[in-house]
Amino acid sequence: MSEAARRPLILGNWKMHGLGADLAEIARIDDAVAELGVDAGLMLPASLMERAARQVRTVKIGGQDCYPAAEGAHTGGVSAAMLRDSGAALTLVGHSETREDSLSVAAKARAAQAAGLTVVICVGEGERSADARGLVAAQLRASLPPDLNWSRAAIAYEPVWCIGGDAVPDAAHLARIFEMLRAEAGEARLLYGGAVDGGNAAELLALAGVDGLLVGRASRSVADFLPVLEAAACG
Numbered sequence: 001m002s003e004a005a006r007r008p009l010i011l012g013n014w015k016m017h018g019l020g021a022d023l024a025e026i027a028r029i030d031d032a033v034a035e036l037g038v039d040a041g042l043m044l045p046a047s048l049m050e051r052a053a054r055q056v057r058t059v060k061i062g063g064q065d066c067y068p069a070a071e072g073a074h075t076g077g078v079s080a081a082m083l084r085d086s087g088a089a090l091t092l093v094g095h096s097e098t099r100e101d102s103l104s105v106a107a108k109a110r111a112a113q114a115a116g117l118t119v120v121i122c123v124g125e126g127e128r129s130a131d132a133r134g135l136v137a138a139q140l141r142a143s144l145p146p147d148l149n150w151s152r153a154a155i156a157y158e159p160v161w162c163i164g165g166d167a168v169p170d171a172a173h174l175a176r177i178f179e180m181l182r183a184e185a186g187e188a189r190l191l192y193g194g195a196v197d198g199g200n201a202a203e204l205l206a207l208a209g210v211d212g213l214l215v216g217r218a219s220r221s222v223a224d225f226l227p228v229l230e231a232a233a234c235g
Helices: 021-034 046-055 080-085 102-114 133-142 171-186 201-205 222-234
Strands: 009-012 039-043 060-063 090-093 118-123 153-157 188-194 212-215
Touching: 009 171, 009 188, 009 222, 021 039, 021 046, 021 222, 039 090, 046 060, 060 080, 080 102, 090 102, 090 171, 102 118, 102 133, 118 133, 133 171, 153 171, 201 212, 201 222, 212 222
Parallel strands: 009 039, 009 212, 039 060, 060 090, 090 118, 118 153, 153 188, 188 212
Antiparallel strands: none
């Protein structure tokens, strides 16, 4: 894996949060990212993406999902080309809050790369399970298009039972999962998501195989996001 690929990638997922007034906070986050020299992105609502992309200097702007078709009669759909046209450099697909079936996730991943985006494919078990490794491996394999370009892909492991909570899986659990992900995902960067904040970011980034973090609520203000970015800068 190249040195660039080993550089931690920190993505903030704003979900359905953010109005025009929050562009000032995005600018402050961008300033922090530039000062620290961190590889970071903000996965924003579609309504903010173009305005944010026009003002940022360093932080990447990303989408939270994309429609697999390039265009057509798909009311409410946002294609990967539309994301790219709005200034996005990357997009999530398969997040548990938008995930359909794994075949749809694979189609979205393929569409994203065809539009020139880096794709972040999300996987994770729904409940605590002794067979989490096997469940996640099967989900990942079914979510990958056969022609995926691994150099423009990342995998985000988000156990659904951790999202929105305060606890993360123990180190042994994460070691088993990330060992499997590395075997499956070649050179792609591997991210952990689920209850990430400034208090645990450094510990998570120190785990073998973890190349970055997908951050939820702690990414929506520079005060909360800065400790995560600082952990990546020191990693």
